[in-house]
Amino acid sequence: MITHLFRLALLANLITSLGIFAQAQNAPDSPRRPVHTYSIVARDPATGELGVAVQSHWFSVGPMVPWAEAGVGAIATQSFVDPAYGHSGLALMRSGRSAPDALKELLAQDSSREVRQVAMIDAQGKVDAYTGSKCIQSAGDHVGTNYSVQANLMLNDAIWPAMAHAFENSNGDLANRMLAALDAAQVAGGDIRGSQSAALIIVSGKPTGKQWVDRTFDLRVEDSPNPLPELRRLVVLQRAYNHMNAGDLAVENSDNKGALREYAMASTLAPNNLEMLYWHAVALVNMGRVDESLPLFRQVFKEDQNWVKLTPHLLPAGVLPDDQSTLDRILSVAN
DSSP states (O other), rough: OHHHHHHHHHHHHHHHHHTHHHHHHHHSSOOOOOOOOOEEEEEEEEOOEEEEEESSSOOOOTTEEEEEEETTTTEEEEOOOOTTTHHHHHHHTTTOOOOHHHHHHHTTTOTTGGGGGHHHHHHTOOOEEEEEETSSSEEEEEEEEEEEEOSSSSSTTTHHHHHHHHHHHHOOHHHHEEEEHHHHHHHHTOTTTTOEEEEEEEEHHHHHHHOHHHEEEEEOOSSSSSSSHHHHHHHHHHHHHHHHHHHHHHHHHHHEEEEHHHHHHHHHTTTTTTHHHHHHHHHHHTOOOHHHHHHHHHHHHHHHTHHHHOOOOOOOTTTSOOOOHHHHHHHHOOO
């Protein structure tokens, strides 16, 4: 099934390739509802990471508002949203334009710009934002060093200043600081309509050319009465899986010490995640540390017997050593 996001990407590609970006924005069937509310685009100068985070009273905000590409930039396009700003803005920055120049160029082509709200930041930290005069109030933006916050259809005009203050004064990595900005918006009053969906994207500061590798966070809460707490929960879970992936990579590189360190960090973040516990135990067996694996297997098997049924299937697949005595030791803790 072609996803909504993929359909949008195909449409944006088609519009750009036909050279009718401006005409598409002028079309009478352009979105006539403000579907997005408050967001932040930001760059971490220490790591080079780029990110976008957004919350809206609109179903599935993630496919339309946030856009980001490692080594290129990050974009939030909202209010009477035109997703082409995301696609075309990244294309312009990829070709060498700064974020402010890319934004100016796209606005100049858009006869409906007064209903748009867009922010862009590039890989060098150059940033700019635009709030059209016809965005529904309260609406505004604040551009700071390595970030911009913007909001429309807010309960009051304290929202974006609160976001800016939270981002500038919070600690931690880029995800934590952007979440702090979203939380501050909600505390200050938030969207006049309420809450429904949220999204967060972060891309690496060291692009590999493989977008699936460069996206360290790509999270969405599609529909929830409390999307921000759920988004924060997903960020923690993604951190844990990032550590698991790093552990697997360390195993591939014969760095057992590094692998166990990464697995331990994953377990700290998600202590009751059976998937992580199980594959951590499998990794220990493959390191020849069967005794250390058994308590983890026991915990998993106690919670769900299907993992017991799965385990023998790992031998012919080469995921566990093809050794019956080792398998018997593992399965013995299921009793």
